[in-house]
Amino acid sequence: xxxxxxxxxxxxxxxxxxxQFEDHKSGLKRLQHFxxxxxxxxxxxxxxxxxxxFGIAKGEKFFSAxxxxxxxxxxxxxxxxxxxxxxxxxxxxxxxxxxxxxxxSFVIMGxxxxxxxxxxxxxxxxxxxxxxxxxxxxxxxxxxxxxxxxIVTLGTWNIIMAICLIYSENATMREADVTAAxxxxxxxxxxxxxxxxxxxxxxxxxxxxxxxxxxMLNYTAFGRHIYAVGxxxxxxxxxxxxxxxxxxxxxxxxxxxxxxxxxxxxxRNGSISPSTVVTDFNLQAIxxxxxxxxxxxxxxGSILGVLFxxxxxxxxxxxxxxxxxxxxxKVLLTGVLIIGAVAIxxxxxxxxx
Amino acid sequence: xxxxxxARGLVKRYGRVTALDHADFDLMPGEILAVIxxxxxxxxxxxxxxxxxxxxxxxxxxxxxxxxxxxxPMQARNAGIETVYQxxxxxxxxxxxxxxxxxxxxxxxxxxxxxxxxxDRGAMEKRARDKLxxxxxxxxxxxxxxxxxxxxxxxxxxxxxxxxxxxSKVVIMDEPTAALGVKESxxxxxxxxxxxxRGIPIILISHNMPHVFEVADRxxxxxxxxxxxxxxxxxxxxxxxxxxxxxxKVPEGAVAA
Numbered sequence: 001x002x003x004x005x006x007x008x009x010x011x012x013x014x015x016x017x018x019x020q021f022e023d024h025k026s027g028l029k030r031l032q033h034f035x036x037x038x039x040x041x042x043x044x045x046x047x048x049x050x051x052x053x054f055g056i057a058k059g060e061k062f063f064s065a066x067x068x069x070x071x072x073x074x075x076x077x078x079x080x081x082x083x084x085x086x087x088x089x090x091x092x093x094x095x096x097x098x099x100x101x102x103x104x105s106f107v108i109m110g111x112x113x114x115x116x117x118x119x120x121x122x123x124x125x126x127x128x129x130x131x132x133x134x135x136x137x138x139x140x141x142x143x144x145x146x147x148x149x150x151i152v153t154l155g156t157w158n159i160i161m162a163i164c165l166i167y168s169e170n171a172t173m174r175e176a177d178v179t180a181a182x183x184x185x186x187x188x189x190x191x192x193x194x195x196x197x198x199x200x201x202x203x204x205x206x207x208x209x210x211x212x213x214x215x216m217l218n219y220t221a222f223g224r225h226i227y228a229v230g231x232x233x234x235x236x237x238x239x240x241x242x243x244x245x246x247x248x249x250x251x252x253x254x255x256x257x258x259x260x261x262x263x264x265x266x267x268r269n270g271s272i273s274p275s276t277v278v279t280d281f282n283l284q285a286i287x288x289x290x291x292x293x294x295x296x297x298x299x300x301g302s303i304l305g306v307l308f309x310x311x312x313x314x315x316x317x318x319x320x321x322x323x324x325x326x327x328x329x330k331v332l333l334t335g336v337l338i339i340g341a342v343a344i345x346x347x348x349x350x351x352x353x
Numbered sequence: 354x355x356x357x358x359x360a361r362g363l364v365k366r367y368g369r370v371t372a373l374d375h376a377d378f379d380l381m382p383g384e385i386l387a388v389i390x391x392x393x394x395x396x397x398x399x400x401x402x403x404x405x406x407x408x409x410x411x412x413x414x415x416x417x418x419x420x421x422x423x424x425x426p427m428q429a430r431n432a433g434i435e436t437v438y439q440x441x442x443x444x445x446x447x448x449x450x451x452x453x454x455x456x457x458x459x460x461x462x463x464x465x466x467x468x469x470x471x472x473d474r475g476a477m478e479k480r481a482r483d484k485l486x487x488x489x490x491x492x493x494x495x496x497x498x499x500x501x502x503x504x505x506x507x508x509x510x511x512x513x514x515x516x517x518x519x520x521s522k523v524v525i526m527d528e529p530t531a532a533l534g535v536k537e538s539x540x541x542x543x544x545x546x547x548x549x550x551r552g553i554p555i556i557l558i559s560h561n562m563p564h565v566f567e568v569a570d571r572x573x574x575x576x577x578x579x580x581x582x583x584x585x586x587x588x589x590x591x592x593x594x595x596x597x598x599x600x601x602k603v604p605e606g607a608v609a610a
Contacts, residue, residue, distance in 0.1 A: 008539055036499075220470045221458040224451055228444040238406060238442035240427040240456030299446045 035348045039293045039301050042344055043308035046291075046337070050312060054319035062322055065197035073191075075314035076202040077102075077265045079307065081281055082288035083209055084257035086306045087250050089289050090217075092230040092298025093142060093149035095251070097134065097157040098258050099281025103274065104164040105131040105262035110173045110272035113181040120184035128259040134160060135255015136248065143247035161277050168274035175270035188267030202264040209260065210307045217303055226250055230298025287334060288313060291341045300345075312337065355418060357382045357554055358403065358434070358523050363412035365398050372398035373409065374578035380523065380554050385545060387557045387565040387586075390575030390598050396558055397439070397527065399575065403556070404436040404525055405429035416522065427456065433522030437529050441512040445501035450474075450481035452500055453515045484518045485510070505532045513541055517548055524548055525556045530564060542568055562591040574598050 035041055055063035081098050088095040105127040112123030134156065141152040178185055188202035217223035225246045228236040237243045266272060292309025294301035313334060320330050360378040364371070372395045380386050390396045401407035403414060405423030414421050416432055423429045426436070443452050454477045460466035461473045482496045500508060509532050516524050526545070530538040538561075545555055545568055559565050565572060566586045574581045574597050581597060582604040589604075596602035 008535060215469075219472050219474075221460070221472060222470070224447065224455070224458065224472075228447055228451075228455055231444040231446045235440070235442040235444055236455070238426055238436075238438055238440075239444070239452070240425075240430050242425070242427065299444070 032348060032350070035344075039348070040305035040308065042341070043292045043305045043312060047308045047312050047315065050315045050319065054315065054322070058319070058322050062319060065195060067318065069197040069199055069203070071311065071314040071318050072203045072206075073198070073200050073268070074318070075310045076188075076200070076206045077261050077268055078281065078284045078288060078313075079206045079310040080209055080257060080261040080264060081285040082292070082306050082310050083206075083213055083303065084254040084261070085282075085285040086289045086292070086294050086301070086303050087213070087226065087257075088149070088254050089286075089294050089296060090226050090230045090298060090301065091247055091250050092233070092296075093247070093251070094153060094286065094296070095138065095254055096150070096153040096282045097138060097160055098153075098254060098285055099279065100157055100160040100164060100277055101131050101134045101255055101258040102261045102265065102281060103277040103279075104134065104160050104167075105259045106266050106272055107164055107168045107274050109185060109262060109266065110178060111168070113185065114173050114177050117181070120182040123182075123185070124263065127262055128256060131259030131262065132252055132256045135258070136252040138255070139248035139251030142251060143244035157282065164274055164277045170274050172274070173272040178266070178270075178272060185263070185266045186270070188264040189270070190267070200267070202267050205260065205264055207307075209257065210303060214303050222246070222249070227299050230300075232299070284313075287338060291334075291337050293341060293345065295345050295349075296342075300349075309341075354381055356380055356415075358414070358416050358556075360399075360403065360414045361412055363399065363402055363409045363414070365395075365402060365407060365409045371578055373402065373412075375412070376575070376579045378403070378573065378580065379583075380556060381571075383549065383552055383554055384570040385549055385555045385557060385568050386571050386573055387559060387569035388573045388575055389559065389562075389565060389594060394575045394598070395578040396575050400436070400525055400527055400556065400558055403429075404434055406436075406438075430456070430519070433520065434525065435516040435520030435523070436525040437512045437516045437527060439527040439531070441508055443500045443508060443512060446499055448497040448499055449485075449503075449511055450478045450496050452511060453477070453481045453484070453518065457519070480518070481514075484514050506534060506537045509533055509541075510537070513544060517544060520548070520553055523554055523556065525558075527558045528560070529557070530559065530561060538564070562594065566591055566594075574604070576600065 051063070061067070081102060084098055085095055088098075108130050109123045109127035112118040112126050113120060118126075138149075138152055138156055141147050142149050188205055189200060191198050191200040217226065225236070225241050228239070228241055229243050229246045233243050288310040289306050290296065290309070291312055292301070292306035294306060316333055317330050320327070320333075356379040358378075358380040360376065363373045363376045363378070365373040374395075376395065376399055378399060388396055388399070398407055402409045405426045405428055408424055414423070416434070421432060423432075429436070444455065447455070459473045459476050461471045465471040466473070478496045485496075500511060503511070509529065513526070513529055516526065529545075530541050533541060542564060545557065548555055557565065557569060569586050572584050572586050572594060574584065574594065576598055584594065584597070584604060593602065593604075597604050
């Protein structure tokens with residue numbers, strides 16, 4: 001053992017008990033600590049409160065298995081995109097192109113079967129490949145050229161939107177034409193009944209995707225690396241994580257998930273319309289992720305929260321519809337929820353400050 | 354005796370600033386080598402070159418006689434060089450055990466691990482807990498608590514424990530006692546001697562002269578981007594060392610090799 005220096009000799013007589021502090025945490029402090037360790041709780045509480053509110057206001061009409069499963073069907077596509085967005089946001093990035101990647105992907109899937117007469121399998125693979133490639137390009141520009149994700153995806157958003165409209169000549173493919181070629185593109189539109197509840201395969205795909213991603217983020221090394229890269233990229237690099245590989249893989253995976261959203265979207269909408277490329281799917285996905293408690297600064301939040309965040313928007317939209325409210329109220333309340341969610345995120349973070 | 358880790362003629366320029374100016378370095382097996390130097394002398398750059406975080410413009414680094422060209426810290430780690438960085442390199446939002454195993458996670462055995470890539474949380478937490486209590490560095494109630502909820506000293510303890518647990522050839526410690534109290538510093542010094550006892554050489558970068566002179570076998574004095582001298586702490590006083598590194602005196606019996 002090392003020889004203690006003179007002033008350190010008194011250490012042998014020092015108190016060895018673990019520091020004890022009087023536990024006088026207020027209820028609020030405890031709540032803060034609880035929310036810090038379980039970030040999905042805030043959106044879950046908000047979701048349950050909203051369901052309760054509309055349930056009381058509209059009674060049976062809202063609070064029925066039919067209505068609640070209808071909401072699930074309505075949010076499936078945005079829910080899948082929000083999951084992709086979440087992965088990117090967890091790395092402290094943002095993907096503004098996620099929506100147009102989806103639209104380009106389903107336009108390609110549709111064109112392959114309708115215009116080129118390809119089998120459904122080839123069409124789907126082509127759609128997924130293009131979506132994954134678009135994601136890879138984003139990832140390459142962010143990780144290798146070190147460009148800010150906002151700028152990269154702002155650029156690719158415009159580029160992909162233009163490519164989509166030029167390539168498709170903005171021609172809508174009718175549902176009948178697609179169905180005549182193959183039933184496979186509409187597979188996620190297939191629904192079945194459990195009592196009064198109507199479940200589509202698209203809804204199951206969304207839920208399945210969330211389960212898989214939840215597993216990946218929490219129980220695999222890749223998932224932990226996504227958090228570490230978003231949390232502190234320099235520390236992650238020094239700790240031995242190849243941060244650029246993780247970033248490229250994350251953006252590529254987000255693109256592939258947008259490909260899944262494309263497939264589900266064909267099932268939900270029936271027809272394939274390139275003009276939807278101007279819809280703000282990207283902002284809807286970011287909204288769901290933020291309301292779901294994912295921090296835009298990266299590294300924090302739970303993917304299950306995003307599922308609740310998606311449902312919050314869906315429940316609000318459906319509930320306000322049933323109350324015959326002006327649809328702008330939904331927009332207004334979404335804005336309030338976004339600011340509220342970020343304010344709560346900041347408060348929870350102070351737990352360590 | 355052959356040095357286990359050595360460097361010859363390392364040069365690193367940042368724009369017009371030369372951080373390393375043909376610096377040499379030698380670490381002998383089983384020794385504790387302290388690296389001291391004024392602020393801006395290039396200590397940190399030297400250390401970062403040795404652990405792969407910085408790619409030198411010129412010069413070569415040898416580990417056990419083999420030329421190593423680390424381009425990232427992972428390669429140095431795989432070669433058995435483990436580092437405690439000054440900024441600790443911990444991810445605040447991840448748990449203690451996640452941090453200790455970052456980049457070298459243990460997977461479950463069987464299909465769950467090979468096909469589903471499932472992490473073996475239990476095994477990682479157990480090893481992390483064992484390591485931390487073995488070091489007696491801190492009193493942590495919950496191994497799965499986020500690192501950001503720990504105090505500065507506890508975080509330092511986690512970083513030191515990580516390096517001590519995995520270092521197989523060389524352990525590098527950059528200011529390991531800077532953020533610690535008297536008692537915790539003493540523990541870290543004991544830990545350094547512990548690691549040495551296991552036969553693993555240590556590079557210790559520190560501004561704390563009493564600590565340096567207490568544990569180091571040799572002291573590497575870095576000045577103006579190069580090695581000025583290597584002295585034996587038993588033959589020189591602390592004020593000599595400070596005089597050498599600030600340029601007030603020039604060492605006479607400087608060891609050349």
